[in-house]
Amino acid sequence: MQVSARRARGATAERSDTPLQFVVHGRRPALVGLAFTAFAGGIAEALFLVTVTRAAFAITDRKGRVGIVADRYLSVHQTLLLALGLVLLRVALAAWSSVQSANLTANVIADVRHRLSSAFLDSSWEIQQAQRAGSLQELLTTYSGQTSAIMQSLSLAVLASANLVALLGLSIAVDPVGALVLVLSVGILGALLRPLRAVVRRRGALVSAAGMEFATSLNEVSELGLELHVFHVQDQARRRVGTLIEEFRVKVARFQIAAGLATPIYVGLAYLALLGALAVVAESKVTSLTSLGAVMLVMLRSLSYGQALQGSYTSMAGSIPAIEVLQTQLQLFSDGKRHDGGVAVSEIGELRVENVSFSYVAGQEVLHDISFAVDPHEIVGIVGPSGGGKSTLVQLLLGLRDPQRGRILVGERDISELDKTEWARKVTFVPQTAHLIAGSIADNIRFLRDDVSHADVERAARLAHLHDDIMGFPEGYDRPVGEHGGHLSGGQQQRLCIARALVESPEMMILDEPTSALDVRSEHLVRTTLLGLKDRMTVIVIAHRLSTLDICDRIMVIQSGEMIGYDTPERLAATSDFFREALELSGLR
Ligand SMILES: Nc1ncnc2c1ncn2[C@@H]1O[C@H](COP(=O)(O)OP(=O)(O)OP(=O)(O)O)[C@@H](O)[C@H]1O
Ligand SMILES: [Mg+2]
Structure with missing residues (x-):
């Protein structure tokens, strides 16, 4: 006060x-x-x-x-x-x-x-x-x-x-x-x-x-x-x-x-x-x-x-x-100073979203009364029509925005009470578009975190299935990426962003359409990466490509700001019209 x-x-x-x-x-x-x-x-x-x-x-x-x-x-x-x-x-x-x-x-x-x-x-x-x-x-x-x-x-x-x-x-x-x-x-x-x-x-x-x-x-x-x-x-x-x-x-x-x-x-x-x-x-x-x-x-x-x-x-x-x-x-x-709750984060464990509503402009809710829980080491997919509120939900989970109503809880703590630095270490993010900085591949994976060792960088690159690509370059990890990542392909840039997110061994990784711009091989590599992470961390992935979603334990359907389904892919195929239609359109079922 x-x-x-x-x-x-x-x-x-x-x-x-x-x-x-x-x-x-x-x-x-x-x-x-x-x-x-x-x-x-x-x-x-x-x-x-x-x-x-x-x-x-x-x-x-x-x-x-x-x-x-x-x-x-x-x-x-x-x-x-x-x-x-x-x-x-x-x-x-x-x-x-x-x-x-x-x-x-x-x-x-x-x-x-x-x-x-x-x-x-x-x-x-x-x-x-x-x-x-x-x-x-x-x-x-x-x-x-x-x-x-x-x-x-x-x-x-x-x-x-x-x-x-x-x-x-x-x-x-x-x-x-x-x-x-x-x-x-x-x-x-x-x-x-x-x-x-x-x-x-x-x-x-x-x-x-x-x-x-x-x-x-x-x-x-x-x-x-x-x-x-x-x-x-x-x-x-x-x-x-x-x-x-x-x-x-x-x-x-x-x-x-x-x-x-x-x-x-x-x-x-x-x-x-x-x-x-x-x-x-x-x-x-x-x-x-x-x-x-x-x-x-x-x-x-x-x-x-x-x-x-x-x-x-x-x-x-x-x-x-x-x-x-x-x-x-x-x-x-x-x-508009960033609020830092300052409370130490123990283990992330279960993540609970309770009755969350959010609007960018007063009176125009883009998420209404969303409630769900994500178990530790679960892979959760988020699908739904464009503009439905998926990216907004992810920004709330990352603690980048605060919901106007409802709570997001880790254990019994609201995530807004937690220490931001620790939260950012434990919960990482892979955006849809890669933003690279001037410097080498290693610099980009490290991304300003000076305490990250080269061994960590290499381990993350292996997990992201990028290591072999990097070893194919004459300069290896020292290869400069140039402005706007000029020297890396789109798929490589996307995997670099995954390596960046993995470098500090997070407990949860959230990805916003990581494969939407990728070819089949790169997409396959990303899927393999996500599957390989299953025993290490919780993964929440927004995906339009339903082929990415078949690795998910549960899938959530977000439409017009409402959560209209959250279940295993099999059960969802039986209950959600949107999901069934999407599966048919993608030729998967
Ligand atoms: N910064 C913003 N300010 C105001 N409105 C926004 C902002 N970002 C998104 N919106 C609106 O919020 C709604 C949800 O957007 P959001 O980006 O969460 O959708 P999405 O489900 O991720 O869509 P897509 O699949 O196309 O990425 C949309 O109607 C969008 O116009
Ligand atoms: Mg989006």
Whole structure:
């Protein structure tokens, strides 16, 4: 209870973070350090400007001494040396700021990538499966890249503000009236550009949405290589991609125009402000020529820092929509965190499904009130028309989704209470389509589980009747499988997936149509494998091919989300119309 309350508070805190807080995330001390360095640099620069103007006037007046503070004087040489020292200090501080800012930017982008990828990997299958293909890549590349853009702008804004404050302090000391004008003009300029920043932000949001659409559609096209050729629709695909590129271009251009307008507008206004300030300072009559020169220099510099400040503001406004998307996604992944019951799993033994119902969309049940039990070391086949709910049932048995009603029990424990890692070791899965990773055959059988030995890999390959095929390759287990398993046949890939599932000696293996894409010989090999496993583990196999089903002890018929039969093949042939019809169609009976 306490834990969930804390989690809820944490989640709310994350949700209520502003985009800037989200990006800064624990790096405030670094940012403050940067501000201090910049402030010190700004003071050094301002002092340099004043010293130089005072020295210039002293030189032209041939005074030989320069007034620095109150009634303290330095010789021209001493003043020039002081100015040189200030320049060196300024350069050192600026260089230090650049290094800090570069590190900050790189760290922030890596940080967001860590947070997002971890949250994604920790989220449930339900959440992951609902993501559009290619969207995670886009979030981790372009969108996360925007955090570095924000951080860069933020560092620039901090630098510019710190410098502005330093210059302002100085101009207050030199000429309070000039300083007032300076504050007013920078403030008014910022306010005048506010509506433009709102436009930039709106257009930034459109660019960000169009970018995601573009990336995911492109991902779809790149996955469709074979179908595009077979259906000869490359021209149509090109047109679709072309339209997306154009739509994206228009949005980017509109965004760039708004963002680009900010600088010329600012510069124009800044020069007007400068003229105004000159007029005010001239009218105030309290200013000596020396301090007037210094004020003008300081003002020019201030206005250019003001320009940097508003430039970074505008570019932040453009990047913020992408950050908001990152925040929403991160929240979605954290809210959908995979639940781990944590209870140790003893032996699996009997598996009992009690009154289970499940729906993907509220009110539309795809499984209704299913109950059955599977004995240890039994081979159970699941058959039924397409869309009946077989794969959904398997996802529930694997603990990938939770039923809305009913329970799935191992011993007396609901499987949702169990430790996920142990459960995944004891209950494995062979999907319908093989997903291979870049690497060797051994890497693919091991599948990221580093503690699996080569002996285990070979034992699993033998069980899956893949070992002889592998020994036929010159590189053996080191043979690279290439992208999308390019160097292995469909049957070999399927058997590799079986070996992958067997490598940690599970107690139960679930297969979703493992033979549907296989030739007769490969299918025969898979059947032999399953039969060979009979004494070692429980097997649940979805199969359309009824020839796979004659090795099953019991067969379950799932139709329109209902379990309409669960019996031995012989008895089912007598009682289930669907099963009898299917047997007749496949020519087996
Ligand atoms: N991720 C999902 N979101 C929403 N509905 C889904 C999802 N996956 C499946 N469905 C729906 O649930 C129902 C059952 O699908 P399921 O994949 O379990 O059927 P199946 O029996 O495995 O079919 P097949 O033999 O064709 O593989 C179908 O109506 C399907 O449209
Ligand atoms: Mg299915």
